[in-house]
Every structure is written in structure tokens, then in C-alpha cells.
Amino acid sequence: xxxxxxxxxxxxxxxLIQRSFNKLSDAFQMFRLxxxxxVIDYLSGEGPYENRGAYPMPAMVLLDLKLPRRSGFxxxxxxxxxxxxxxxxxxxxxxxxxxxxxxxxxxxxxxxSYLVKPDTGAQLDELAAQFQTYWFRLNEFPSLRPxxxx
Amino acid sequence: xxxxPAVVPPVAPVSAIKSSDVFRRLVDAVSDYxxxxxxxxxxxxxxxxxAQKLKGYLAxxxxxxxxxxxxxxxxxxxxxxxxxxxxxxxxxxFEDEGWRVRKDxxxxxANVIITRLLDDxxxxxxxxxxxxxxxxxxxxxxxxxxxxxxxTDYAIFSMDPGGHVTSWNSGAQRIKGYAPDxxxxxxxxxxxxxxNRKAGLPETVLRTAEKEGHFEGEGWRIRKDGSxxxANVxxxxxxxxxxxxxxxxxVTRDLTDRKLLLDELKRHSxxxxxxxxxxDQSNAELEAxxxxxxxxxxxxxxxxxxxxxxxxxxxxxxxxxxGLEYVGEIIAASRRMNSxxxxxxxxxxxxxxxxxxxxxxxxxxxxxxxRQLEDVPPGSLTLDVPxxxxxxxxxxxxxxxxxxxxxxALKFHKxxxxxxxxxxxxERAGDVRLNIHDHGIGxxxxxxxxxxxxxxxxxxxxSYAGTGIGLAIVKRAMDRMAGSSGVISAPGEGxxxxxxxxxxxxx
Numbered sequence: 001x002x003x004x005x006x007x008x009x010x011x012x013x014x015x016l017i018q019r020s021f022n023k024l025s026d027a028f029q030m031f032r033l034x035x036x037x038x039v040i041d042y043l044s045g046e047g048p049y050e051n052r053g054a055y056p057m058p059a060m061v062l063l064d065l066k067l068p069r070r071s072g073f074x075x076x077x078x079x080x081x082x083x084x085x086x087x088x089x090x091x092x093x094x095x096x097x098x099x100x101x102x103x104x105x106x107x108x109x110x111x112x113s114y115l116v117k118p119d120t121g122a123q124l125d126e127l128a129a130q131f132q133t134y135w136f137r138l139n140e141f142p143s144l145r146p147x148x149x150x
Numbered sequence: 151x152x153x154x155p156a157v158v159p160p161v162a163p164v165s166a167i168k169s170s171d172v173f174r175r176l177v178d179a180v181s182d183y184x185x186x187x188x189x190x191x192x193x194x195x196x197x198x199x200x201a202q203k204l205k206g207y208l209a210x211x212x213x214x215x216x217x218x219x220x221x222x223x224x225x226x227x228x229x230x231x232x233x234x235x236x237x238x239x240x241x242x243x244f245e246d247e248g249w250r251v252r253k254d255x256x257x258x259x260a261n262v263i264i265t266r267l268l269d270d271x272x273x274x275x276x277x278x279x280x281x282x283x284x285x286x287x288x289x290x291x292x293x294x295x296x297x298x299x300x301x302t303d304y305a306i307f308s309m310d311p312g313g314h315v316t317s318w319n320s321g322a323q324r325i326k327g328y329a330p331d332x333x334x335x336x337x338x339x340x341x342x343x344x345x346n347r348k349a350g351l352p353e354t355v356l357r358t359a360e361k362e363g364h365f366e367g368e369g370w371r372i373r374k375d376g377s378x379x380x381a382n383v384x385x386x387x388x389x390x391x392x393x394x395x396x397x398x399x400x401v402t403r404d405l406t407d408r409k410l411l412l413d414e415l416k417r418h419s420x421x422x423x424x425x426x427x428x429x430d431q432s433n434a435e436l437e438a439x440x441x442x443x444x445x446x447x448x449x450x451x452x453x454x455x456x457x458x459x460x461x462x463x464x465x466x467x468x469x470x471x472x473g474l475e476y477v478g479e480i481i482a483a484s485r486r487m488n489s490x491x492x493x494x495x496x497x498x499x500x501x502x503x504x505x506x507x508x509x510x511x512x513x514x515x516x517x518x519x520x521r522q523l524e525d526v527p528p529g530s531l532t533l534d535v536p537x538x539x540x541x542x543x544x545x546x547x548x549x550x551x552x553x554x555x556x557x558x559a560l561k562f563h564k565x566x567x568x569x570x571x572x573x574x575x576x577e578r579a580g581d582v583r584l585n586i587h588d589h590g591i592g593x594x595x596x597x598x599x600x601x602x603x604x605x606x607x608x609x610x611x612x613s614y615a616g617t618g619i620g621l622a623i624v625k626r627a628m629d630r631m632a633g634s635s636g637v638i639s640a641p642g643e644g645x646x647x648x649x650x651x652x653x654x655x656x657x
Contacts, residue, residue: 010449016456096448119452119488120481121459 001029002136005042005058007075008094009034009067013117017062017094020121020128026136031058036070039063040078043086057144060090060135063111065102073109080110088142090135184281187267190274192217192235204260204283206253217279220250222257238264238277247284259288305402308388311395313338313356325381325404327374338400341371343378359385359398368405380409436498447491455484486617493619496550497604500626507631509654510548512539512584516573519553523560527568530560534574540654541582547627548651551635552584554620555647559588561614562645582653587646593639601637624649 004021008014014032021028033039039061042049049055065072072093080087092113093106103114118124177185177198184201188194193216197209205212205220212219218231225231225248238244243265250260261282269275298306298319305322309315314337318330326333326341333340339352346352346369359365364386371381382403388396458480466474513535520531541548556571563569570589575582593601593608600606602625607618628635628649639645 012453012456013449016452016460019456019460096452117452119448119455120485121456121463124456 001027003029003031003056003058005033005039005061005063006030006094007033007036007039007061007063007067007072009064013064016121016124017128020124023125024128024132026132029056031055035068036072036075038069039075040070043079043089058089059141060092060112062092062094065093065095065097065106073105076106076109076111083146085143085145089144090139090141092131092135182282184279186279188217188235188277188279190276192231192277195276201281204252204258204281205250211253222249222251225249234264235277238266239274242266247288250281258283259285303403305400305404307400309338309398309400311397313352313398316397322402325373325379325402326371332374343370343372346370355383355385356398359387360395363387371402378406379404380406443491443495448488451484451488451491455481455488458484486611486615490617490619493617493623497619497623497626500547500623500630507542507544509540510543510545511654512541512575512582513537515543515545515548516552518549519556522549522553523556526560530569531556531571532573534572535584536575539575539582541584541651542654543631543633543651544627547631551624551627551649552586554624555586555649558616558620559586559590559645559647561616562588562590564591577653578650580653581650583648583650585646585648587644589644592641592643593637593645594641598637598639602635 006014006017008017018030018032021030031042033042041047042055043057045052063072063075067075070078072095076091079089079091090112091110092115093111094115094117095102096117098116106114115127118127177196179199181199181203184204185198186194186196186201193214194212197207197212201212202208216231218226221231234244234246243263245264246262248260248262249257250262251257261284263280265278265280266274267276267278298317301319302321302324304319305325306319307315307322308317314335315333318328318333322333323329337352339347342352351369355365355367364384366382366384368380368382370378371383372378382405384401386399386401388399390396458477461469462474462477462481469477513533516533516535520526556573559571560569572585572587574585574587576585577583597608601608602621604622605618606622607616609616624635624647628651631651633649633651635647635649637645637647
């Protein structure tokens, strides 16, 4: 099971996304977080998230921009500032805004990719399938630990 | 080169210059001044060449006559000659300027000094009179006064060193409202407002003029009737040969009209700026509104569409024919709503965004639009546009326009046949016209105007899908780019939709 963080505050959108991902051949374990503070707590291992058995480090994060508490942008900013290797964690923005200002800002802050939530279920299925193929068949993942000097 | 020392002629015998004769010689030599004596009654007792020149009389014509013969009728009526002699007898001298009359009746302006002549015992033996002709100077003074007086556009007046008005011209009367007899002698601070007076502005004006030679400024002044006018003022200090301040001259111009015009202009431009700011703000609000519409409307749409799909997929087995149909309708409706929202956003955006124009390569724009089209039957679209043809346009808007037109052209074909669309370009007097010709169903003349309106559709949804906004977007975008659009069509004979834009620079 590959753990993936899905940061989505809208329960309907979450349900639809989860449904599409459940159709995939790979087994993804989706951890749903609903606000920016939770993401940071999860990735920092704060509170309940200290238990890495129950809450493992994800392979990547699907991040919405419009979130309560800290926004997607703030989460991204925080993440890329971490020096411990955590900063390499791949982040895909999955949001409803097609605004070029948001797209540019996301890439400025270090997002790895920017996806707009599609309008239909069929398109969402396609997105999930492509997501799997590209990131988990083709892409190489970085280490999230500090580099050891050689 | 040194000059040889002047040779001094031998001095004339002392007796000649010292004789009592010499003064008679003096008087007889002077021809620029009238110098003569009167007996105690005022009769003329002597004459000189100057007197002859000035007054015209020969000696033998005038000696013995009374000197009042030289005076004008008004002066005689006032008994001036007698008065002058009386004063001279008492005081010793009398100086006067005034008109005198010549033998031929013409007048001249005379400067006159009468002096009392006494014998060694102090008895009056007569009067000495010296008269100078100052007509020239008087005339130029008069001409100058006339000039100043006649100027009505400018208030020109003088003040004494204390700031009291000493002269007044018609311009001053016109601008400030006071007649000369109402204002001469009064202090010029009368023309200032109470606040200006309290603030000491009149004093400042005079002191500046005195110190620096002149004062120039603009400000509100008060007329006799209390009304205000905007004045341009120049005050100049007047000095005599020794440099002593003798008074001030003031020239005032009424610039109220100009000031009011300038003030109004400022007000208008301030208002314009306010409007622009308001419009920018209103645009910003519309942008925010459109953004939230776009964002927030589509979330429920996603839910409707997504869960309808989910029902079909996960529960399709449990649904009967009707159930599946209904779900299908829900999905289709949500897709249409999505299109509508997208088109509305696009239409609204066209009104607000700034549209900087650039030279856009036409084939590139067409290919970009083509790329975005879905399900284009192979061979249905042919392009006949020169590779280097450019138009002056907004790149994204142009692509959107072409996309909409191509989309229509490919859509409105006869049922059962394959669409055939040809894109061509022609130059028309500096502009480029892009023609999109289809062999489709055509448009009846009575509809060719309406189709460009928002939400106008000619067919029901079952025949041809569409939001009814596509052509409205085309028209609005062409308007924003200062181009034009139109259609040539007939039912059953296909349509040629065209757009026209200025030619761009070919690269």
C-alpha cells in the first residue's frame, strides 16, 4: 500500500477522488487531511501523527489550495523550507482554480505539478490512471532523509 | 599726443563785465526764457527776445499793457493775475504752472516765477517775471494720462508711499467698481478680504515692492459691491532721482474667468480620476465575482456529474431503463451547465481585461484553435492562408474567436453528411479578412442579426448542442480588438463567417 496524502476540505470532492483512485491497479492508502495545519502536523510527526506505524510518511501529497487554517500555498512554503530532506516530498496541486496567477505562484513555491479538478467522473478516472502511470511507473522518487556525506 | 596748452585770450577790461549794463545784456541775450519786469500795478515794463518768442508780442506792442493779457479766460474770471501779484508782494515769490495765451490766441503751458522787486529802502518797485514754455512736456504728460485712463482692461493706478490711492483709471473703475472720487485718498487695503487684511497681506505687498522694486502675485480681491475677483497684480515702487520712495504704481488684471475655468478643469480631471478609480475598483470586484462564480459553481457541478457517474457505474445494475435515462439526463445537464458557466466567464472576461494588441501570425492562431478542437473528422478542415500573414490582434482572443467559429462550422452540417470547412484569407485595403466557409445548413437572412446576441439559438438542443454564447463571444472579442465580424449565408447553401482585423507586421 502506497501512502498518499490527499489534502481536500470538500467532502464531496474527496469522495469522488477516492472513488477514482480506488479503481486503480495499485493500492493507494489515502490519508485525508482537511486543513493546512493538519498537513504540517502530519508531516512533522506532531501529536497523534508521531505514530508512524498508523500514519506513515506519504510518497507524495495531493494538495488543494483553498483550505481552512493555513492555505495550500502556506503549506507548500513551509514544506520547501524544511532542511531535513522532507523538502523533497513531491507535491501535486489538485485544485479547482485555473487562474494563471495561482498556477504561477504554485510553481514559484515549488509545486511539482498542477492539476485542475476535472468536471466529470470519467475525466477524474482518466486523471487517476495517468497519475499512477506517470508518477509510479515512470517517475523516480527522492529520499526524504538528510543526505549522508560521502 | 599732448595738446599744446590752450592760449588764454587776454581778459576783457574788468569794467565791461562789471558794469550795470551787463544784466541788461544778459536778459537781452536769453531767448529760451521770457524775462521781463512789471510795474507795481502789473503793467509790462520790459521785454526780452525769450518773451517775444514765447508769447509772440513785439516789445513795442506789449510794453505798457497789463500782464493779465497773457491769461486764459477762466483764469481771468478767477482774478488770478491780481491774486498772484498780491501773494508775491507779501511773500516775495510765486511759482505756478498753467495755460497762458499767446498773441495769436494759441495756448501754451507755462512755468512761471514772479519775484518781488524792492528798492534799497524796501519799497516795492515792481515784479520780475520768468516764464518757461513746458507745453511739450505737458502734452506728453497729458497723452500719457489719456493712455492710462483709456485702458479699460487693466486697472492702472498709483499710490502714495503709505498705500493711499492717488490716481485711478477707467480700467480700475471697471474692475474694482469704485469711481475715482470714491477711492482717491483711501487706502488700497480696501481691496483685500478681511482675512488677507488681518494676515497683513497689503503691508507685505508694499514692503516687498519697496525692498525688491516690485511685487507680483495672484489672489482674490474684493470689489466695491463685495464680490470677489481673481486678480493678477504687479506693484512697482516709484523713486525719484535720489532714490527716495515717492509712491507705488499698481497694475491689476481680472483673471477670474481664467481661474474659474482652470478650477473647473481641475475639478473635472479629479472627477475623471475618481471615475477611473471607481471603474477599476468595480472591475476588480467583477473579476473577484467572476472568479468565485467560476470556482464555487463548479464544485457542486462536479458533485452532480461525478455522483451521477458513480450511480451509473456502481448501482447501474439496480437501475431500470428509466433510472439509467434519468441519470444520463443529470450528467448531460451538468455538462451543459459547465459549458455555460465557462462561456459566461469568458464573455464577461472580454469586457474587462485589457487587450494589448500585437502582431499575431494568422496560421499559428488557426492551428492553435484547431489543436483545441475535439473530434475533428479527418479531411473536414482545409486551410488556405499564407504562412506569413499576420494581423494586429490579442493572441488569446483571436484563438478563442477562431475556435468558436471553427467549432460552429464543424457542428452545423447536414445530418448524415461530413462537415466540410475551408478557411481562407484575403487582403482588403490594409485589413485582413479571414473567411470560415462551411457547406452546412446555412442561416436564413432574418436570423443573421440575432445569432450574434447572447443566448440566441436557432435550433433546439436535440438538433445541435450549444450554449448560444459562442457568436456573442466572437462579436465581443472582435469589438475589443477593434475589428469586425459578419456572415454571408443562405439556407441550404452553407455559411461564410468572416472576421476582419488590421494587417500586422509580417515577420
